Amino acid sequence: MKVVVLSGGVGGARFLLGVREHFAGTDADITAIVNVGDDMWLTGVRIAPDLDSIMYALAGVNDTERGWGRAGETERVSAELRAYGVGWPWFTLGDLDLGTHLTRTHYLREGLGLAEATRRITARWPLGVRLLPSTDQEVETHVHTADGVMHFQEWWTRHRAALPALEFEYRGVVDARPAPGVVEAIGAADVILVAPSNPVVSIGPILAIPGIRAALTAAAAPVVGVSPIIAGAVVRGMADACLTAIGVDTSADAVALHYGSRTNGGLLDAWLVDETDSAGIPTLSAAGIRAAAVPLWMTDPATTAAMVSAALELGAQPGS
Numbered sequence: 001m002k003v004v005v006l007s008g009g010v011g012g013a014r015f016l017l018g019v020r021e022h023f024a025g026t027d028a029d030i031t032a033i034v035n036v037g038d039d040m041w042l043t044g045v046r047i048a049p050d051l052d053s054i055m056y057a058l059a060g061v062n063d064t065e066r067g068w069g070r071a072g073e074t075e076r077v078s079a080e081l082r083a084y085g086v087g088w089p090w091f092t093l094g095d096l097d098l099g100t101h102l103t104r105t106h107y108l109r110e111g112l113g114l115a116e117a118t119r120r121i122t123a124r125w126p127l128g129v130r131l132l133p134s135t136d137q138e139v140e141t142h143v144h145t146a147d148g149v150m151h152f153q154e155w156w157t158r159h160r161a162a163l164p165a166l167e168f169e170y171r172g173v174v175d176a177r178p179a180p181g182v183v184e185a186i187g188a189a190d191v192i193l194v195a196p197s198n199p200v201v202s203i204g205p206i207l208a209i210p211g212i213r214a215a216l217t218a219a220a221a222p223v224v225g226v227s228p229i230i231a232g233a234v235v236r237g238m239a240d241a242c243l244t245a246i247g248v249d250t251s252a253d254a255v256a257l258h259y260g261s262r263t264n265g266g267l268l269d270a271w272l273v274d275e276t277d278s279a280g281i282p283t284l285s286a287a288g289i290r291a292a293a294v295p296l297w298m299t300d301p302a303t304t305a306a307m308v309s310a311a312l313e314l315g316a317q318p319g320s
Ligand code: FO1
Pocket: 008, 009, 010, 038, 047, 048, 049, 050, 052, 053, 068, 069, 090, 091, 092, 093, 094, 097, 153, 156, 157
């Protein structure tokens, strides 16, 4: 079975742990198409937070308490960079993490694309999931606020998404193309899952890459999304600040309607919501999105695997 997952970083990583768990012991081929909108150049290195969050989580070397970066991390280089006054004082590059950024930068400087650099970097660990960046081009999310325009990382980590966002701009997207393997993976998939990642700054920049939406629309496989919103609140992160900015309510139904039904040129065939959000199912059905409700808390890989199993069942049902 060929499984494609559209994914952001931390939430996507948890979801992918469940996908891998669900298919453990089978010959399933799992590909994650990962957001690059959070990526940036800083102190001479290329940082790809979502690719790295997923790689570290699947490799079991992530810092589960802090939610990002490597476990057992030290910050000696970062302290030196601060002493020199370079980089962002509010953005810490751990020493182990810097090893990843240096390796990536080395490959990019040799002329490889991000997809090939990622293939070589991830070969270090038996992840059980192939990680594909959505694009090899540099597409970076910038946030327009009343205080000016800034890179997504500055808005997110320095301002904790507290500055009201007026607009999200996926800078560079018009010239971007899907990374090698992305369109092929979508076309060959038996099922396409949309992780419960931030719809605006994680899934949004993937869908905005010219060619990806068309590939999803044309795919033979069902597209099943999992709600990142439970009972009107974000499961993690600050997605509500992003949804408000684009005029979408923080509710499971509103996010599904924002993605839209494939029957009307949108993204989804089906949408999995939490049990507490089951009241919205008839509205979604009326909009051409088949929906079901199950517990959506991704407390551990086994619980998440049960959720993945429900998403696959929903995807396999005949169309609405
Ligand atoms: N998040 C923080 O809140 N503070 C940091 O200093 C920080 C550093 C950092 C370095 C590398 C990396 O891959 C991620 C890092 N993150 C940090 C997490 C990141 O800013 C965001 O959580 C994601 O980009 C949003 O998904």
